[in-house]
Amino acid sequence: ETGVTQTPRHLVMGMTNKKSLKCEQHLGHNAMYWYKQSAKKPLELMFVYSLEERVENNSVPSRFSPECPNSSHLFLHLHTLQPEDSALYLCASSHGDRTSYEKLFFGSGTQLSVL
């Protein structure tokens, strides 16, 4: 248990559905991240929030919409996804006044399948 909890663990959705992924951390961190992990590809950084403010968006399609209501919670809202969006979505958190890459704590991920 790393202190970062993601729900749900598995999600199957159709291309017209709207769903949300949730991430919660109780480590007192103030930076949170969404990563996408596709098979046999490097992890792709999607979004970074520091002190609840989005500081990085790596050209992610608008069908992915993040939300960070407070320093402990991070959401990823999904709508009209494509089959190629099927992947493991990992949430992470870290210390730092700004985004700190010194040590990331990862959740177990949400395995998403888009039909």
Add this chain to the structure above:
Amino acid sequence: AQSVTQPDIHITVSEGASLELRCNYSYGATPYLFWYVQSPGQGLQLLLKYFSGDTLVQGIKGFEAEFKRSQSSFNLRKPSVHWSDAAEYFCAVAVPYNQGGKLIFGQGTELSVKP
């Protein structure tokens, strides 16, 4: 541009044998280097990190890694592998925030352990 290469996609070793996983990076200045491990169905866990100083760093679970600037490498080693070490291993390089701030992962090396 910064990048990380893990030349071996899959490695199989016998239990009790030694292990070395290769990692090469591309970055102009002295990088922050990391090794993470991902067990099946889990998020990533930090094994060890190198920021500066002694080029041989010790991590958790009996792992160590050596930073070799001349070879742009940060190979992970373990003298005697246990069956529980079977997992996927990711090397990563962090660019300091004041120089752009990113954590870049390699594509991973999957380790299988034979009895």
